[in-house]
Amino acid sequence: MPGPLEGLRVIDFGQYVAGPFGPMLLADLGAEVIKIEPITGDNMRALVVGSFMGCQRGKLDIALNLKEPDGLRIALELVATADMVHHNMTLGTADRLGIGYEACRAVKPDILYCNNYMYGAEGPLARFGGIDPHGQSSAGLEWEQGPVAEGNPPIWIRYGHGDVAAAMSSVTALLIALHHRDRTGEGQQLWASIFHSTMLYTADSWLDADGAPSPRPTLDKEQLGLGALYRLYETQDGWLQLAAVRDRDWPELCRVLRIDHLVDDPRFATDAARADHRAELTALLEQAFMADLAVNWRRRLRAADVPCEVSVDMIDGEHVLFDDELVRLGLVAEYVHPILGRTRQFGNLITFDDTPGVQQRPTPRVGEDTRELLERLGYDAAGIQDLHDRHVVTWPGDDYAFQV
Amino acid sequence: MSQALDDIRILDLTSGIAGPLGVLMLAEHGADVIKVEPPGGHRGRSQPGSVVHDRSRRSVTLDLRTPEGVGLFEELCTTADVVVEAFAPGTMTGFGLGHEELLQRHPHLVYCSIPAWPEGSRFARDVGYEALVLARSGQNWEQTSFRNGPVFLHSPAASHGAMLLVPVAIMAAITARRRTGKGQHVEVSLLQGVMSLTTQVWNWTDQGSFLMERTHPPGVHQGSIFECANGEWVHASTMSGVTQTKTEGEVLGFEHRDQRTWLEMSPDDWEAWNEQRKAAYLRWDRDELIEAFHAAGLGSEAIVAPHERFEHPQLIETGGVAEVVDPDLGPTTQFGVPLFLEATPGRIKGPRPRAGADTADVLGELGHDADEIAELRQMGAI
Numbered sequence: 161m162p163g164p165l166e167g168l169r170v171i172d173f174g175q176y177v178a179g180p181f182g183p184m185l186l187a188d189l190g191a192e193v194i195k196i197e198p199i200t201g202d203n204m205r206a207l208v209v210g211s212f213m214g215c216q217r218g219k220l221d222i223a224l225n226l227k228e229p230d231g232l233r234i235a236l237e238l239v240a241t242a243d244m245v246h247h248n249m250t251l252g253t254a255d256r257l258g259i260g261y262e263a264c265r266a267v268k269p270d271i272l273y274c275n276n277y278m279y280g281a282e283g284p285l286a287r288f289g290g291i292d293p294h295g296q297s298s299a300g301l302e303w304e305q306g307p308v309a310e311g312n313p314p315i316w317i318r319y320g321h322g323d324v325a326a327a328m329s330s331v332t333a334l335l336i337a338l339h340h341r342d343r344t345g346e347g348q349q350l351w352a353s354i355f356h357s358t359m360l361y362t363a364d365s366w367l368d369a370d371g372a373p374s375p376r377p378t379l380d381k382e383q384l385g386l387g388a389l390y391r392l393y394e395t396q397d398g399w400l401q402l403a404a405v406r407d408r409d410w411p412e413l414c415r416v417l418r419i420d421h422l423v424d425d426p427r428f429a430t431d432a433a434r435a436d437h438r439a440e441l442t443a444l445l446e447q448a449f450m451a452d453l454a455v456n457w458r459r460r461l462r463a464a465d466v467p468c469e470v471s472v473d474m475i476d477g478e479h480v481l482f483d484d485e486l487v488r489l490g491l492v493a494e495y496v497h498p499i500l501g502r503t504r505q506f507g508n509l510i511t512f513d514d515t516p517g518v519q520q521r522p523t524p525r526v527g528e529d530t531r532e533l534l535e536r537l538g539y540d541a542a543g544i545q546d547l548h549d550r551h552v553v554t555w556p557g558d559d560y561a562f563q564v
Numbered sequence: 565m566s567q568a569l570d571d572i573r574i575l576d577l578t579s580g581i582a583g584p585l586g587v588l589m590l591a592e593h594g595a596d597v598i599k600v601e602p603p604g605g606h607r608g609r610s611q612p613g614s615v616v617h618d619r620s621r622r623s624v625t626l627d628l629r630t631p632e633g634v635g636l637f638e639e640l641c642t643t644a645d646v647v648v649e650a651f652a653p654g655t656m657t658g659f660g661l662g663h664e665e666l667l668q669r670h671p672h673l674v675y676c677s678i679p680a681w682p683e684g685s686r687f688a689r690d691v692g693y694e695a696l697v698l699a700r701s702g703q704n705w706e707q708t709s710f711r712n713g714p715v716f717l718h719s720p721a722a723s724h725g726a727m728l729l730v731p732v733a734i735m736a737a738i739t740a741r742r743r744t745g746k747g748q749h750v751e752v753s754l755l756q757g758v759m760s761l762t763t764q765v766w767n768w769t770d771q772g773s774f775l776m777e778r779t780h781p782p783g784v785h786q787g788s789i790f791e792c793a794n795g796e797w798v799h800a801s802t803m804s805g806v807t808q809t810k811t812e813g814e815v816l817g818f819e820h821r822d823q824r825t826w827l828e829m830s831p832d833d834w835e836a837w838n839e840q841r842k843a844a845y846l847r848w849d850r851d852e853l854i855e856a857f858h859a860a861g862l863g864s865e866a867i868v869a870p871h872e873r874f875e876h877p878q879l880i881e882t883g884g885v886a887e888v889v890d891p892d893l894g895p896t897t898q899f900g901v902p903l904f905l906e907a908t909p910g911r912i913k914g915p916r917p918r919a920g921a922d923t924a925d926v927l928g929e930l931g932h933d934a935d936e937i938a939e940l941r942q943m944g945a946i
Contacts, residue, residue: 164736164737164739164740165736165739165740166740166743167743168739177764181763185732189732189736208764208774208775208776209774210764210765210767210773210774210775210776211764211765211775211776213767213769213774214763214764214765214766214767215763215764250806278804278863279878280878280882280904281904282881282882283877283878283881283882284877284878284881285858285877285878287806288804288805288806288858288863289804289805289806289863290801290804290805290863291785291801291803291804291863292785293785293788293789293799293801293865294799294801294804294863294864294865296799297798297799297865297866297867297868298865298866298868298873298876298879299870299873300868300869300870300871300872300873301718301719302789302797302799302867303797303867303868303869303870304718304719304869304870305717305718305719307718308797308867308869309869312710313710313789313791313797314789314797314799314867315707315708315709315710315786316708316785316786316789316799317707317708317717317719317721318706318707318708318765318776318785319706319721319761319762319764319765320761320764321719321721321724321761323764324725324728324760324761324763324764325724325728328728328729328732328760329589329728329902329903331732332589332590332728332731332732332735332903333903333904333905335731335732335735335736335738335739336568336569336590336593336735336903336905336908337568337905337907337908338735338739339568339569339572339735339738339739340568340569340905340907340908342742343571346907348905348906348907348908349906349907350903350904350905350906351904352902352903352904353902355878355879356879356882356884356902356904357902359873359879359884359899359902360585360724360727360728360899360902361719361724362870362873362899363585363613363616363617363898363899364581364585364611364612364613364616364617365613365870365871365873365899366612366615366616366871366896366897366898366899367871367874367896367897368893368894368896369893369894369895369896371897373869373870373871374612374613374615374871375612376612376870377718379716379718383709383711383715383716384714384715384716385695385716386716386718390693390695391716392699392704392714392716399704399713399714401695401696401698401699401704403691403693403695403696405693467691467693467696468696469695469696469699469700470699470700471699471704471705471714472699472700472702472705473702473705474701474702474705474706476765476766476768476773476775477702477762477765477766477767477768477773478768479702480701480702480759480762480766481766481768482768485685485686486682486685489682489684489685491682491755491756491759497769499771500769500770500771501769501770501771502769502770503767503768503769503770504767504768504769505763505766505767505768506759506760506762506763506766507759508756509729509752509756509759509760510729510732510733510736510750510751510752510756511682511683511750511751511752511753511756512733512736512737512740512748512750513663513748513749513750513751514740514744514746514748514749515737515740515744515748563774564774
């Protein structure tokens with residue numbers, strides 16, 4: 161059965177992460193996504209192969225030199241057949257290349273054109289390019305993960321939180337604009353940014369009329385939890401995540417840990433009292449958890465209906481990516497990449513009961529589908545070879561030099 | 565001005581982060597979002613973030629444990645396009661409102677569920693707090709730190725990933741409905757939320773994983789965090805920016821060495837050089853340094869607490885700082901709208917409503933008169 165976005169065509173001029181990730185998600189949802197890549201390759205291919213793999217699957221790929229008039233013409237011929245254009249070039253770059261909004265609208269009047277920026281299309285820093293850390297720092301994530309307030313250094317969160325947030329914001333914005341286009345026939349230009357989208361992660365922070373910040377949970381200096389009952393604890397053989405946050409959990413926790421004498425201790429009798437005596441309670445629980453193995457605590461606490469989980473290292477994701485049940489549910493994808501061989505990565509990020517998502521094809525090599533796409537546009541074999549010989553287009557040959 | 569989604573109505577039964585904040589992005593682009601909550605308000609209202617996450621919508625209180633409450637909800641479903649819920653598994657089925665039965669009666673609906681664990685998995689009925697999802701999926705061991713061992717993530721990554729996916733899920737299903745004429749059930753689990761954030765590090769292949777290393781010692785991003793004077797910090801990701809007229813070293817006043825040459829240095833040489841570099845940063849006032857970096861085209865940002873972001877000129881000048889008058893708190897400063905559609909701009913439609921603030925209006929729109937509403941109120945159904 162086709163995916164929810166079956167029939168939609170997207171042109172992806174993006175590079176790195178915030179550009180390509182959104183179009184990859186659109187491909188997973190059933191859109192036909194055409195990645196238009198420089199003949200020298202997306203810069204990310206040579207930087208971090210894993211990140212490249214994390215945002216390119218499912219796309220067709222044509223490698224074009226946009227600085228050649230014929231290359232630009234081919235790009236615009238593809239745009240003319242598309243519903244959406246997406247990329248993450250810095251302000252003004254696409255216009256200079258001849259693929260800006262006006263140029264695309266000239267060939268496709270109702271095009272939905274989304275530029276993902278570092279800082280946005282306006283404002284004092286609009287000209288600046290940037291990367292994920294600029295989002296994480298200015299949104300407050302690094303300060304809180306330190307936590308700096310406890311005297312630690314700020315900590316960058318390794319996932320690339322900001323890039324992914326920006327990319328998904330682009331997809332939401334494009335689908336909102338698509339709804340408007342389908343109702344009214346009107347296309348439009350839209351944008352998202354790493355800067356604004358990373359702020360979604362701290363949208364819960366606000367100021368009152370006096371400028372005082374709203375209360376927030378605080379990470380402890382050890383970076384182990386947000387409170388004594390919502391924290392990681394070391395046991396004799398590993399770590400346990402405790403989440404005993406309901407009122408009824410406290411007496412049960414005390415019973416299982418054999419610290420019954422603390423149940424009615426006024427220092428710990430209520431949520432507020434436990435917050436006031438966080439360090440004392442943490443120290444007592446640290447000691448109690450060292451009396452047994454993580455797996456034993458897990459079994460006993462679960463029997464008492466106290467929420468907890470063993471915290472395990474998944475070895476660069478391998479134990480998740482090879483979990484049979486997640487494979488069966490479609491949360492893990494497997495395909496064969498022409499260079500890297502068997503590949504496993506995240507599968508469907510959304511589960512649609514009637515129009516399931518699809519991983520349409522592996523991460524493409526540079527120009528993987530150049531010839532097919534040119535044929536579709538009506539170029540004949542001789543014309544295509546001529547474009548290749550003049551370095552206007554390329555496709556993978558025997559001398560393919562990229563790792564991916 | 566008309567907005568892109570002003571023909572869409574969403575019934576929002578969620579609390580937490582992923583549901584309310586995910587739906588907010590659609591509310592502020594025109595969707596009529598009706599919070600359906602129990603009399604007295606949903607439990608998530610006690611979280612400070614609800615003040616922002618639950619704004620720009622109306623509120624109706626219904627007791628879904630009563631037949632009258634369920635009946636009114638079914639009436640609302642005939643007028644709605646989307647139902648979003650984030651209850652523990654089985655809750656909606658207990659109300660007689662599980663997705664299979666509700667979609668049978670209202671096949672036009674998009675029914676979006678946000679469970680912790682995927683429906684149909686062996687852990688589907690397990691308690692699903694954020695931290696448990698992170699622990700069970702290995703996230704504590706993925707993070708950068710100044711030490712070894714597991715790390716608790718302050719930022720709730722699973723809920724945040726799901727929050728970003730929820731509006732995509734809803735809009736994709738609405739797009740499909742325009743083609744098929746039918747709604748459907750869609751699910752975004754917190755596990756999928758966190759999977760969306762591991763996409764850049766979890767890619768297993770026959771040839772290896774090729775990932776950005778866990779950073780102990782620090783990698784390139786953690787390694788570009790520096791302390792300045794007065795205990796303030798900067799993230800000096802100076803490899804990006806705009807046309808660069810000086811190097812990092814030229815701005816700072818120490819010997820610059822290009823990142824591409826670092827691997828050619830011995831670890832001791834690099835360490836000695838980096839100590840000089842750290843000392844140079846310590847001599848600078850943070851804001852003056854950022855100004856100097858920006859003047860030279862070098863990217864960098866102050867590392868601030870979340871509430872300090874409201875002072876950022878870029879956020880202020882792009883409408884990202886908004887005054888919202890809350891019915892209980894009075895004037896507040898909140899984050900604005902993060903998606904920019906030129907023809908159909910988003911806007912904050914109003915503060916978080918008090919629980920049930922719009923019950924009479926919405927039931928009136930359904931054709932219930934004042935007497936009926938008074939009677940329902942007396943029964944405790946609304």
